[in-house]
Every structure is written in structure tokens, then in C-alpha cells.
Amino acid sequence: MRNELGNRIRVFRAEHRLSQAELAEAIGVSRKTISTIEVGRFVPSTIIALKIARYFQVPLEDVFFLDDAS
Amino acid sequence: MKAQTTPSPAELADRKLQLIAWAMFAVALVFCLSVAEFFASEPIAAIIDIAGKALGIVILGLMALLYFWKFRPMSRDQRSHYLAEDGFVHIAFQKAMAKSWMLSFLVLVILQALDNLILERLPAMPLEIVIQGILAFMLLLFSVAFLFLTRAESGNEE
Numbered sequence: 001m002r003n004e005l006g007n008r009i010r011v012f013r014a015e016h017r018l019s020q021a022e023l024a025e026a027i028g029v030s031r032k033t034i035s036t037i038e039v040g041r042f043v044p045s046t047i048i049a050l051k052i053a054r055y056f057q058v059p060l061e062d063v064f065f066l067d068d069a070s
Numbered sequence: 071m072k073a074q075t076t077p078s079p080a081e082l083a084d085r086k087l088q089l090i091a092w093a094m095f096a097v098a099l100v101f102c103l104s105v106a107e108f109f110a111s112e113p114i115a116a117i118i119d120i121a122g123k124a125l126g127i128v129i130l131g132l133m134a135l136l137y138f139w140k141f142r143p144m145s146r147d148q149r150s151h152y153l154a155e156d157g158f159v160h161i162a163f164q165k166a167m168a169k170s171w172m173l174s175f176l177v178l179v180i181l182q183a184l185d186n187l188i189l190e191r192l193p194a195m196p197l198e199i200v201i202q203g204i205l206a207f208m209l210l211l212f213s214v215a216f217l218f219l220t221r222a223e224s225g226n227e228e
Contacts, residue, residue: 033157
């Protein structure tokens with residue numbers, strides 16, 4: 001069994017009516033970093049993950065989760 | 071959506087790394103030309119020599135122009151901020167460096183192991199040409215790996 005990192009960034013962005021560029025600017029990363037995290041192409045560092053969760057004012061587990069793939 | 075007039079430090083950091091990768095690709099081409107010059111006949115070698123020098127000057131000029139155009143507005147605070155960034159492009163840069171080093175090492179080890187099959191069949195070359203060939207190979211591997219890792223994928227950007 002393989003664990004992949006899933007996320008709900010797109011959902012939180014939609015709720016907050018934020019573009020990728022605006023979220024990227026707010027947490028101090030590039031837009032490409034956000035877009036690649038969203039689609040699961042890039043696993044972010046703990047610091048970036050915590051910054052995203054803090055920005056949306058939710059626990060880390062609400063934004064990121066382990067997606068079990070066989 | 072808010073209109074962005076100036077790029078953020080993180081965007082500038084990404085652009086800088088992309089510029090470095092393209093510069094490495096261009097330098098690899100210059101090294102390739104130097105190696106080709108060694109194997110070419112005299113009239114063609116003269117043309118390659120001029121082309122290599124011209125390419126070198128164009129690369130230097132272009133890189134200097136892009137650097138001052140895109141990065142000069144950054145303050146000291148911005149520079150220190152982006153250095154701490156561990157974003158996608160930064161990690162891709164590190165991965166490309168590791169991959170190119172590993173692959174170059176493997177190729178050199180294999181060449182060394184198969185010296186009777188490959189190396190002895192090559193014409194004798196000055197050390198300078200051998201070094202330029204290895205540098206060209208390593209730089210090409212790095213830049214191609216980086217460009218592949220950071221390639222754009224449709225449908226994930228808005």
C-alpha cells in the first residue's frame with residue numbers, strides 16, 4: 001500500500017474566494033508552488049504546509065491528509 | 071482578483087533559478103561547440119570557433135540584461151527572504167543537480183569499466199577537450215532534468 005498526500009487547498013481557496021497567486025503571495029511562495037501542491041505533483045515542506053493551514057485558520061489535518069492508494 | 075504589478079520575492083526566486091538553468095544549458099552548448107571544433111576539419115573548426123565565441127558573448131549579454139532587468143529591484147530583505155524559500159522550483163533545482171551528478175558519475179564509471187570497448191576506440195584527445203566534454207555532458211543533463219521537472223502541465227494553473 002502506498003500513501004500519497006492529498007489536500008483540500010482548492011476547496012479552501014474557493015471558500016475564501018482566493019486565486020492561487022493571492023494565496024501564494026500571502027504565505028510567501030510562488031504561484032507554481034501552490035498549483036503543484038494542489039494537484040499533488042509537489043509535496044510541500046512542513047513549513048509551507050503549516051503556513052497554508054495557519055492562513056486558513058484550520059488545523060493542518062483539515063488541509064492535508066494521507067490518501068491511501070494501493 | 072487582485073492585479074499584481076510587481077512580482078513577489080518567491081516569484082523572483084523562481085525566475086532566477088530558471089535563468090540559471092537556461093544559462094547552464096547555453097554554456098553546455100558552448101562546451102559542445104568547443105569539443106566539436108576539435109574533431110572538425112580546419113575551415114569548419116574556424117567557423118565553429120567564431121560561432122562559439124559569438125554564442126558566449128550573446129549568452130553573457132543576455133544573462134546580464136535579464137539579471138539587471140528582472141532582479142535589480144529586489145531589496146536586501148527580499149533577497150534574504152527568497153533564499154529561505156523551499157518552494158517547488160527550488161526543490162526541482164536541487165533534484166536536477168542530484169540527478170545530473172548521479173547520472174554523470176554512473177556514465178563515467180561505466181566508461182571506465184568498459185575502457186577496452188569504448189575509450190580505446192576514441193581518438194587521442196587533449197585533457198582540455200575531455201574536461202570540456204564532461205562539463206558539457208553534466209550541464210546538459212542538469213538543465214534538461216530541471217526543465218523536465220519544472221515543465222508546465224495544463225489544467226493545474228489558474
